[in-house]
Amino acid sequence: MTSNGNSSRIPPPKSGSTDAYNILALDGGGVKGISSVIILDKIMNRIRDLENQANTEKGKPTDVRDRKPVDYFDLAAGTSTGGLIALMLFRLEMNCPDVIAQYENLAKEVFKPMLGKIPLNSLGSFGKWIGDIWLKLKAVVGRSQFSHQPLEKAIDAVVGAFPLDDDDRARKGDAVLVKSSQGQMFMCATLADRGESVLLRNYDPPFAPLPVSTGARALDFNAITIKEAARATSAAPTYLKEATIQNLKFWDGGLLNNNPIVQAWDNRFDLVSRDAPSPQITCIVSLGTTHPEYDANKRPGSGIMRFFNTITKTVAFVTNTEAKHRDFDRNMRQRNERNPTRRTSYYRFNASTGKDEIDLDDYLKMPKLREYTDIYLEKPEIAQWVNQCAALLAKTTSL
Numbered sequence: 001m002t003s004n005g006n007s008s009r010i011p012p013p014k015s016g017s018t019d020a021y022n023i024l025a026l027d028g029g030g031v032k033g034i035s036s037v038i039i040l041d042k043i044m045n046r047i048r049d050l051e052n053q054a055n056t057e058k059g060k061p062t063d064v065r066d067r068k069p070v071d072y073f074d075l076a077a078g079t080s081t082g083g084l085i086a087l088m089l090f091r092l093e094m095n096c097p098d099v100i101a102q103y104e105n106l107a108k109e110v111f112k113p114m115l116g117k118i119p120l121n122s123l124g125s126f127g128k129w130i131g132d133i134w135l136k137l138k139a140v141v142g143r144s145q146f147s148h149q150p151l152e153k154a155i156d157a158v159v160g161a162f163p164l165d166d167d168d169r170a171r172k173g174d175a176v177l178v179k180s181s182q183g184q185m186f187m188c189a190t191l192a193d194r195g196e197s198v199l200l201r202n203y204d205p206p207f208a209p210l211p212v213s214t215g216a217r218a219l220d221f222n223a224i225t226i227k228e229a230a231r232a233t234s235a236a237p238t239y240l241k242e243a244t245i246q247n248l249k250f251w252d253g254g255l256l257n258n259n260p261i262v263q264a265w266d267n268r269f270d271l272v273s274r275d276a277p278s279p280q281i282t283c284i285v286s287l288g289t290t291h292p293e294y295d296a297n298k299r300p301g302s303g304i305m306r307f308f309n310t311i312t313k314t315v316a317f318v319t320n321t322e323a324k325h326r327d328f329d330r331n332m333r334q335r336n337e338r339n340p341t342r343r344t345s346y347y348r349f350n351a352s353t354g355k356d357e358i359d360l361d362d363y364l365k366m367p368k369l370r371e372y373t374d375i376y377l378e379k380p381e382i383a384q385w386v387n388q389c390a391a392l393l394a395k396t397t398s399l
Helices: 030-057 081-091 096-110 120-140 149-161 166-174 226-234 261-271 303-318 321-338 363-377 380-393
Strands: 020-026 075-079 185-191 196-201 243-245 248-252 280-287 345-349
Touching: 020 030, 020 081, 020 261, 030 081, 030 096, 030 280, 030 363, 030 380, 075 081, 075 261, 081 096, 081 185, 081 226, 096 149, 096 363, 149 166, 149 226, 166 226, 185 226, 185 261, 196 226, 196 261, 226 243, 226 248, 261 280, 261 321, 280 321, 280 380, 321 345, 345 380, 363 380
Parallel strands: 020 075, 020 280, 075 185, 280 345
Antiparallel strands: 185 196, 185 248, 243 248
């Protein structure tokens, strides 16, 4: 990745001011990512209401079009499913309703258990039961549970349907990720066997963040395609085969940054030229992919079951998104208290599924995920946060 640090290449802030920026972070979570986009769509709709209200008060016509996140956030970070959502919203500049429709189709295609050419879930509850057993057997013997080919076909379909330009339309998923557009985004991936985070950007940053691992420093970021980046950010071990980019192996970013909030914050300097001071961040929005509530009555088991439950719990800590949120929230509060003249508003939205633990590949639960998210958004305190967040993002002063 090359860069000359030319400040003229830095896009102006979306906040409406001359020096304040907004950031969006999207967690990983497989099919549960649908919840993130539903929440974001709610925020965008509230922004539209506020802007139209301001238009009405000024005697100007209203604009009923869906608001695009790319017009309100200056930088987006995503991991795994969040990386795919960031890709659609910021690299392809899609709106939330279109992303929701495409995401539902993508999830069904990617996480459809197959026995040969037979889609097992098409056989009803019996097929689902057989499919679950088949997937577990594949994982036990070290095979990926799902093929990466449906994901690649789905990416081709999305880029073909929502191309940024003629090159995208012609090349589809083989178009390069780095391309000048209204939105700046990156997807988190992990260098397999090396434990290093690599950020796959759609923009050329003022200061090139090259990997530090031996053999990875020569990675040509400008040649990475949309399809390669999508595969790399979502190649969760046991679920999808590791991705290969320029002879380097990648696992999904969830192993190190399932909640990419710290990566989003640390890379805020990409928003300004190399010699500029730290940019002022007005608003940060972090979107989870649902979480179950802690069940105090759940027994840990005994003997071999206790051992496996402990292993499962330990693995869950690796991808725990709420723990990273709490750490970031605490640090942001301290930062705001120390520097009240440069306060940053931080909002975290993450719907609860109660005691229902939904697997990241269970696309049949997507209607239920919608239901849980709608219930969450109807809570008075959440509705208040949505209003506050939308008020910060809405462009009412410049109308």
